[in-house]
Amino acid sequence: MQDFSIVEISKALAKKEFSSVELTQHYLDRINTHDSQLNSFITVTDELALEQAKAADERIRKGESGVLLGVPYAHKDIFCTSGVKTSCGSRMLDNFTAPYNANVTDLLNQAGAVMLGKTNMDEFAMGSSNETSFYGSVKNPWDTAYVPGGSSGGSASAVAARLAPIATGTDTGGSIRQPAALCGITGIKPSYGRVSRYGMIAFASSLDQGGSFARSSEDAAQLLQAIAGFDLRDSTSIDRPVPNFSADLDKPLKGLKIGLPKEYFAEGLDAEVEKVVQTAIKEYENLGAKVIEISLPNSKLSVPVYYVVAPAECSSNLSRYDGVRYGHRCKDPVNLDDLYFRSRGEGFGKEVKRRIMIGTYALSAGYYDAYYLKAQQIRRLISDDFTQAFKEVDVIMSPTSPSAAFKIGEKSDDPVTMYLSDIYTIAVNLAGLPGMSIPAGFVNSLPVGLQIIGSYWGEAQLLNVAHQFQQATDWHKQKPKGY
Amino acid sequence: MSSLDNETVEKIAKLARLAINKEDASVYAEQLNGILQLVEQMDAVDTKGVLPMAHPQDLKQRLREDKVAESDQRQSFQKIAPKVEAGLYLVPKVIE
Numbered sequence: 001m002q003d004f005s006i007v008e009i010s011k012a013l014a015k016k017e018f019s020s021v022e023l024t025q026h027y028l029d030r031i032n033t034h035d036s037q038l039n040s041f042i043t044v045t046d047e048l049a050l051e052q053a054k055a056a057d058e059r060i061r062k063g064e065s066g067v068l069l070g071v072p073y074a075h076k077d078i079f080c081t082s083g084v085k086t087s088c089g090s091r092m093l094d095n096f097t098a099p100y101n102a103n104v105t106d107l108l109n110q111a112g113a114v115m116l117g118k119t120n121m122d123e124f125a126m127g128s129s130n131e132t133s134f135y136g137s138v139k140n141p142w143d144t145a146y147v148p149g150g151s152s153g154g155s156a157s158a159v160a161a162r163l164a165p166i167a168t169g170t171d172t173g174g175s176i177r178q179p180a181a182l183c184g185i186t187g188i189k190p191s192y193g194r195v196s197r198y199g200m201i202a203f204a205s206s207l208d209q210g211g212s213f214a215r216s217s218e219d220a221a222q223l224l225q226a227i228a229g230f231d232l233r234d235s236t237s238i239d240r241p242v243p244n245f246s247a248d249l250d251k252p253l254k255g256l257k258i259g260l261p262k263e264y265f266a267e268g269l270d271a272e273v274e275k276v277v278q279t280a281i282k283e284y285e286n287l288g289a290k291v292i293e294i295s296l297p298n299s300k301l302s303v304p305v306y307y308v309v310a311p312a313e314c315s316s317n318l319s320r321y322d323g324v325r326y327g328h329r330c331k332d333p334v335n336l337d338d339l340y341f342r343s344r345g346e347g348f349g350k351e352v353k354r355r356i357m358i359g360t361y362a363l364s365a366g367y368y369d370a371y372y373l374k375a376q377q378i379r380r381l382i383s384d385d386f387t388q389a390f391k392e393v394d395v396i397m398s399p400t401s402p403s404a405a406f407k408i409g410e411k412s413d414d415p416v417t418m419y420l421s422d423i424y425t426i427a428v429n430l431a432g433l434p435g436m437s438i439p440a441g442f443v444n445s446l447p448v449g450l451q452i453i454g455s456y457w458g459e460a461q462l463l464n465v466a467h468q469f470q471q472a473t474d475w476h477k478q479k480p481k482g483y
Numbered sequence: 484m485s486s487l488d489n490e491t492v493e494k495i496a497k498l499a500r501l502a503i504n505k506e507d508a509s510v511y512a513e514q515l516n517g518i519l520q521l522v523e524q525m526d527a528v529d530t531k532g533v534l535p536m537a538h539p540q541d542l543k544q545r546l547r548e549d550k551v552a553e554s555d556q557r558q559s560f561q562k563i564a565p566k567v568e569a570g571l572y573l574v575p576k577v578i579e
Contacts, residue, residue, distance in 0.1 A: 099560055192540065193539070193540055206537060235542075301524060305525065307518055307521060308522055319500075322500075325560070326560075335576070336575050337500075339575055341500055341502040345502025345503060353496075357511065358518055360495050361487075361519075364495070371525075374530060375525060376535035376537055377534070379536040380533050414517075416517045430539075432540060
């Protein structure tokens with residue numbers, strides 16, 4: 001049952017081969033059996049899931065249909081869920097029960113999807129390994145000594161281990177694509193503004209974007225379809241029609257122009273990962289695509305720019321946690337300052353503190369121009385590089401991550417080394433473009449991801465390009481032993 | 484750009500209202516300096532005349548009609564607050 005695709009599940013539910021309650025119970029049992037090793041969930045919502053499954057079965061019985069109706073999913077614990085703990089992986093929100101739903105949660109409820117639980121993540125989505133979570137690190141199901149990537153590591157690990165058929169994620173600098181790559185699954189971050197950020201706990205508002213995880217591009221398209229669309233409650237949501245993301249899946253790739261940025265195949269890339277990615281690109285040539293070398297000359301600046309822009313926005317966003325209205329409050333504060341200092345000091349972990357401090361410094365008097373303004377100017381140059389490239393090519397391909405998964409603990413003491421693991425994903429967020437990662441092979445039995453970058457609003461094309469590869473190969477069908 | 488010493492780290496932490504242990508200040512200083520060193524690569528770029536990009540879509544703020552759109556949810560918001568009394572959020576005494 002756990003190997004069924006969304007489309008297969010949906011057909012089986014309609015034909016009453018099994019009920020949503022049976023399917024949901026099956027997944028809850030799997031979580032119960034396997035998640036003590038993986039730690040991919042912070043909260044498992046058994047009772048609510050079975051209630052939602054029952055309601056979905058009722059809707060199906062009444063003749064309603066819908067591709068996610070009765071389909072279980074795992075929800076990243078960054079999305080507010082009314083009445084359910086929403087921790088964002090932080091001690092600060094360990095006691096926080098969201099008073100309302102995120103737009104994404106509302107849309108999934110309307111679609112009749114069944115929430116299995118809330119998945120583990122790096123604290124406030126700040127991390128690339130899931131080691132910064134207050135709830136402990138998540139393990140990679142391909143080898144539990146390794147990280148699943150981050151920040152949406154719980155969602156990626158759960159889908160890879162077949163503890164959920166699909167999962168939500170968010171991506172600020174690679175937090176969907178990098179864990180998808182490291183866990184051997186498919187993940188898509190749409191164009192900035194495509195998925196509403198309402199009720200999605202903010203980290204860096206000009207970069208954060210929700211998206212989907214699945215085992216195949218076909219399934220990722222279905223989940224993205226359900227959560228995409230304009231929302232008045234998000235001031236940066238784009239009022240633009242959402243196309244049918246599945247309509248073009250079967251389009252042949254003959255004549256597709258693929259750009260390979262030379263800067264993404266340079267120093268720092270693991271040689272074995274490069275081999276896997278080059279083999280995948282050969283496969284695209286077999287499918288009729290044309291490969292063109294391109295240049296994104298400012299791409300090496302994307303990590304430095306990101307580590308000004310993201311911390312600056314984070315220091316501002318996270319100033320709302322004051323121990324007054326919700327979240328952690330220290331014991332017996334002697335005065336207002338003591339309340340702020342200790343509540344925040346105790347509530348935030350080290351990585352979050354580092355980023356708040358970098359952001360505070362970059363925005364402080366006398367440094368604003370040198371850091372924040374400069375970073376925003378280079379952000380424009382990075383974005384212009386892509387605009388230039390897309391005059392020549394339809395999509396851009398690269399490795400998702402410079403290496404396969406690394407060991408738990410390997411990079412956790414060195415922030416800068418950790419930051420460099422997002423070197424190929426960050427520029428996409430700075431420019432606001434859609435990006436995807438699909439399984440392309442293995443290095444030492446650990447999965448390797450191929451990143452596909454599209455131009456603005458090109459999600460349907462990305463999903464098509466990914467789907468055609470998955471029709472010709474079976475990397476996305478490989479699964480970790482024991483699951 | 485300058486390098487941060489422990490004192491500056493403590494000053495930044497104060498601006499950000501973060502309690503940090505004195506003995507952690509030097510660790511933070513080292514790590515923050517590492518990050519700032521990475522960021523310094525920006526200095527080599529000539530950005531004269533480049534328009535800053537605050538946002539991927541260069542959006543303008545959307546305006547809406549000035550009428551009530553949200554309902555009063557004070558009770559559900561107060562329910563999750565650490566300390567409330569008579570519909571008010573409680574903080575330690577500010578004025579003696």
